Amino acid sequence: MGTKIRIFLLIIFMQISISYQKTDLVILMALQTAWPNTTLNWKGSDPCDGTWLGIGCTNSRVTSLILPSMGLTGGIPGDIGEFTELQILDLSYNKRLTGTLTPAIGNLNKLTNLVIVDCGFTGRIPSTIGNLERLLYMSLNSNGFTGPIPATFGNLKNLYWLDLSGNKLTGSLPVSDGLTPGLDLLTNIKHFHFGNNQLSGDIPPTLFNLNMTRILHLLFDHNQFSGSIPSTLGFMQSLEIIRLDGNHLSGQVPSNINNLTSLNEMFLSNNILTGPIPNLTGMNLLSYLDLSNNSFDQSYIPSWFSTLESLTTLKMHYTNLVGELPAALFSFPQLQNVDLSNNRINGSLDISSNPSKQLELVDLRTNLIEDFVQRDRYTIDLILVGNTICTELGVTDYRFCSLVPMNTSTLYSTKYNNCVPSSCDLGLLPSQNCHCAYPFIGLILFKAPSFSTLENTTIYDSLHDNLTAYYQKVKLPVDSVLLNNPNRNLVDYLVIKLYIFPSGEPSFNRTGVIGVSFALSSQGFSSPKGFNTYTFIPENYLNFLSDIPGPGGTKSHSSSTGIIIGSAIGGCVLVGLLILAGIYALRQKGRAERATQQKQPFASWDLEGGSGGVPELKGARSFTFEELSKYTSNFSEINNIGRGGYGMVYKGTLPNGQLIAIKRAQQGSTQGGLEFKTEIELLSRVHHKNVVGLIGFCFDRSEQMLVYEFIVNGTLKDSLSGRSGIRLDWIRRLKIAVGAARGLQYLHDLADPPIIHRDIKTNNILLDQRLVAKVADFGLSKPMTDANRSHITTQVKGTMGYMDPEYYMTQQLTEKSDVYSFGVVMLELITARNPIENGRYIVREVKQAMNKDMELYGLHEILDPIIGLSTQLKGLERFVDLSLRCVEETGKLRPAMSEVVKELESIMALVGLNPGTGSSSSTSAATNESTGKDFSHPYSNDSLFAYSGGFLPPKLHPK
Template identity: 45%
Template sequence: MACTKFLPLLFMWLLDQQLGSCSTDPQDVYALRSLSGEWKNGPSSWRHSDDPCGNWDGVNCSNSIRVTELKLFNMGIKGTLSNAIGDLTELQLIDFSNNKYLNGQLPPSIGNLKKLKTLILIGCKFSGTIPVELGNLSQLQTLSLNANHFTGRIPASLGRLADLVWLDLANNQLNGSIPISATEGSGLDQLAHAQHFHLNKNYLSGPIPLSLFSSSMNVKHILLDSNNLSGVIPESIGLLQKLEVLRLDRNNLIGPVPQSISNLTRLKVLNFANNELTGMIPNMTGMHALYNLDLSNNSFDPSEAPSWFSSGLQNLTTLTIEAGKLHGEVPEKLFSFPNLQEVKLSRNSFSGALNMGANISKQLKVVNFQNNLLTSVMVSSNYNDKLILVGNPVCSNMHIYQTEYCQVPGQGFTIKLSDSIVCSNPYEATSMFRAPYFSYLNDSIYYPQLRENISNKLGVAQRFSIDNYSFDSDEYLQVHMKFCPSGSGSGSKCFTSKEILMNLDLNSKIDSLPDVFGPFYFMMSEYQCQERGSKILIIGLVISFSAASLAVICIGSYAIRKKKQAERAISKSDPFASWGSNGEDIGAAPNQQSVRFFLYNELRKCTKNFSNSQVIGTGGYGKVYKGILPDGQIVAIKRLQKDSLQGGLEFKTEIESLSRVHHKNLIQLCGFCYEKEERILVYEYICNGTLSENLSGSKSTQLDWKRRIQIAWDSATGLAYLHEHANPPLIHRDIKSTNILLDDNWNAKVADFGLSKLVKEVETGNASSFVKGTWGYLDPEYFRTNQLTAKSDVFSFGVVMLELVTARSPLKGGEHIVGVVEKAVNRYDREFYGLKHVMDEVLVEEGNLIGFKQFVDLALVCTQMSAEERPAMSEVAMEISMIMKNLD
């Protein structure tokens, strides 16, 4: 027994002898070695030096002896967090954020770090319950565990964190009620100094406790949106005199809005949308600080426009009350609030004339009165921006019908900016603003302010640009940024690990941007960089070039002539010989297999010089033309525009994917053209258009129940082949009704492979982590965690299945199709399963829908929030085939 106790001391002595001149405390060295022993990779400096305090990237020490900070964000660490973390007892800061393969449970030993002030684990893959031992961290000020896979309840022990200012547990799978001290001894009501309660996007249930809020609290931001909270909004909410942001939207809250809400005179953002609130629309009079207000999709009593529509809210930028049961005339003064940018009052019953007089806010960009009862409109010449009146009687007037007011609005979510910088190896990040004071990123106000503050307040030394921004379905603002290594220009210089950790420390500054952007955090894309140059390579190139020049001089004009002949031959045999000369070309040239190369002039002739009369579709990529080849074959020709949202990567992916997959339910690629800066794809022609087109208008009458089941089975079969039998298997990543085409026999074919990823790349972590897809169809777990799997396609396909039932778009009026169907399901309704009022009328009239219940249940299983609960695509195809057999 004595020998056993002596072994650790002996080991520490041997370690100390081995380190020699190492100044770091041996206990800390041992702990760090134990941590890295659980990882497959990490900073290379940890392997090349024996002294952590002197040479290890991401390790900061006090007096060069004890480790006080571990900053290892976005280092590509794979593995788990060892219990040895608890031995670094002098730690004050831990930031392991955006290591998307750092998984497993958070070890309880982390509760030993009594001096820890900051713990940031954003965007990792930690799972299991949050350890109760975190309540022992008496000096903790920042706790950011958002965008992980934590489950179970919020530990009541967190209430003991008396110094906590920032609490962020969002984007996890936490469930149960919010803990309070009255019932559990400790609770979140004890966090008197906390300014940020971010518990959004979980599965929290039960009522919001009355005692959760008190006048002694300093809270500024409360994010409880996208949970399963029920009951009433507690009257105690009015005690929070410093509150600036309150999001309770997307829950199951009931009852009237408490009158105490009027006490929140500092409130800037208020969102109660998508609940079951009743009574009168709350009185906002006196809430002069309010910028962004959303009360949509509740069960308020019918009323005329409240008086505060005309005065009092001088700071208001965004007013959203969709489906609010408002009626009567629209007050003209509504549009004169000086900072107003967007008015969204669709799906109400406003009637009479819409008068937008001369005193219109200069900031106003969007006015949406879709689906009201307006009979006339008067718009001042001072307003030249978007006005949406489709679905109003006024649009039956032939004079106004042709105007853009009466056209169905597009769903463009992403705004690209023009000041994007160019460099070969950028470091990319997406900032997630969860409650901005605005819903329109004004280029002349907020955009320059954002650039300036990221430059100055975050202390970023590198050149950077904001490439694009978008508001997602949760009304979060996503801003995609790109940072370039200093002095890189368009060359190949890379960021080193040390430069990233020192100069791009974004999440530790999460409270440093102006309040107008609201609470936010950064998600960084995995950084991979390969420098193309080295001294040896340059020397080799110089020698090779000199030898080649000498050979040319010696051989003379004969060699020059042969060289030109060879170049012409290469150009004919290798259509991608010039790949890379265009700035939008990405990576190596496409590896096509037996795909025909078309000359530009061939395609120009067969489309009548790309005549508009031949256009059969348009999209973010450009236009699709119908063409007839010289052999009589009809084809669809997709020509990418110069300003396309897609580019070289999508063009390359489409060629490589479709040249390798062959299935009757996948679109066939006939060829491509890469010439004269043109990127053109040639497909088989599918005459009956997209599923989306056929589910709308008169065409939907041709899609009876049996045909819709056949379409679902065709699509599922094609995707199952793609996931499991293609060589190599692929994940489509953009399944939607516009990417399912119907031929002359109504057989379905899956199309558009521009975003697809190889399953092998995804499983090995070599695929880009930047989330792509289409809102409404996008897998929420993929969006939340950046973890793409084949189950992401299953979620998207489940949404398509619900479209086949309802003939409605995935996002309509602020509601997602999954939520609409889930809320409507009535398992006692044998005929329509409770969905009669949300179904496509064509199916309601048909009746006797064999297998309807099984089909809807299968769709809802496919759209489960957790990928683990969704079936594989082959299982989906099999289930649909069973329904088809019962139809015969």
């Protein structure tokens, strides 16, 4: 009898287990349907048999779903909330996962780790996440989330890591009020990472209380917080890092700030703090201090300057310091960088008494220093420009009286392991062990490193060694790692390019990429001392090996159990397999179509016109090769008007007499294929008098040609350089600026979809017979769809000198990237200088030369003499102010193109021009004063300056 009962109970247990397993299977099938065009290799009826990619199980239940860097596309369906046993969810680095985050995530009651980093999610963060009381670790950073931080997060009593940085969150920090929860109830929290959002309001004093003394990292930088720094911050004596920089904080720094004796880094710069400079006596572990750009009271050099012996970096420019620097400051053994520029430091500078061997830069420009004492010839970069010592006679060493280019990156790269790298096939790179392979590549951004040096290779070697040891320890298929080009970005993060190479094969399989990604998304890798917290932003990995993992996991069933299960769900399995086979066939077909599309951008276009396969092009027509050959006299040399990186440019004449310019791609070259198609699709929908008109295209006989209206007066660059023979006075340059700005505003605000040009420069602004400016060359342009309305994360492309440094560093392209480029064009208009000339950057040159107290801002020597020959330069100061607003280092400080147009129109009115027409009775249309000889044509894109990926040399970075 007992045996029968045991068998009966076993059958009941197996039925329950089968029911749970079937539920997990159904949920996974729902996810696979929601994520089309991805290969997850989910086959069979048992997701816990060890072959399902990214699935982890315990007792035949799905407990982890880990799929970072898998190219997932779509959204997260509400079905995911039915994973009743799920403990870990990591969907990071899937940039095409978009839409809002489903509130059903709040049903995952056993979830401990929620990791969704660097995806494309938008909208509000669901308040239901506050139901996940077991949650320990949550990273939702580097998405596009908006709205406030949910107050329900205060219910997450066990949470120790909360990273919401790099989103667009707004509103104030929620704290409890007796009725609703708040962040002040997170008694186990160690990490508040809220940087790079749009959070505002006061930092609540109750956020810091005696129940929250475990906080280690407080990263609130680059938001819009206002009010004062609460004195309750002084209770957080475990704090190691504070970043409050880049806000609108005011008032005095709390006097008890020096209670934070565990603090390693403190960033309070770029606020409007007032009162005395804070007393930091006793903060002996402080290594990185930045109080710059605040409104402190005038203060004598504080005594604690001589006591903080752990300092590597001291930054206090624009802080109203007065007095003589103590020589002891420069002898701190770890000191690397001192920036006390733009203060009122005076007396004698003495760095002769045993200076730190790590000291690299002392920037004391624009102070009142009268003398410099040196025992031996110094090797540091010392800047005393603008001090008394550099303006008086008798100075024998002028080296410190000239500016040193600021070093924002280094050419460091990990050394090879006693081998010489051989040449690899296209796309493959040599590993540290000189094996050719496809590495997993990305940027690792350290948010608060304790050092400022970029030259000490020992520091990066330690990071390399720690990474290597970690991957060996966790037994991932990693051959080696390489580090390349450490540099500082605009928000003072340390950015390093990381290459992770596969072991034993030329490529990672999908399981390997999941492993190396998860180690970084979940902070499984602990960075070595000094580097501190980080974010990893990978590139898409496109070179997977076939991912067919062998059997494994915890699958263990007896034959009798297998018979019971088989008989119970055999029919379901058969149906499931048929469904999976159909899905797989459809996917394979889709993959084949996408591969064809990549190799042949026009594969889906019926250019003969029979099936209507060509998209509606609104006026642009398809030409045959024979037609264009006829219009150009068989592409004769006499009609060749230029050459660019794309190919040759020919002048032609249509049967109706209209002049055309034909861009003809180089034969046998695939370069430009996608740009070619992009330009057709975008320009066919763009119709504005300040944007060049596309007449048609040719895709015939393997030829790629674009047909434009012919613009007789060439590029703005030609006229500014004198090649065209056109003389541009101040009035004409204003008209050109307004016309180009209107064209760019049209692309941003009125085109459907809106377009980011991505390569605005004087070579891409054309002048017609009346010198009307027209924006041209859309080969690098990107449309802004609803899914990426805020920004586009894309490979960096553009032209050196015009490129937005924020886009270059973050790979996030916005309309403000075009605004930056247009600001450079404006400076080029008034100076006629190249953006980069003899290693000098036009933005920096104008900023350093200008003096707002002088007429024309004192820019007489840098202005192009031609603009002053025929008229006074009325409005030039406003023009310069506008251009410098356009080239602000961060996009949020730059105006929109609509604002640029309004200001330029206002300047036009000031000088007597009609902003509506751009005409003036005193200024007629310019004529071509050349001898009639053809010059290099506008459509000849100058490829010598084209940039696509990699790092710019340090001297090209605008400071």
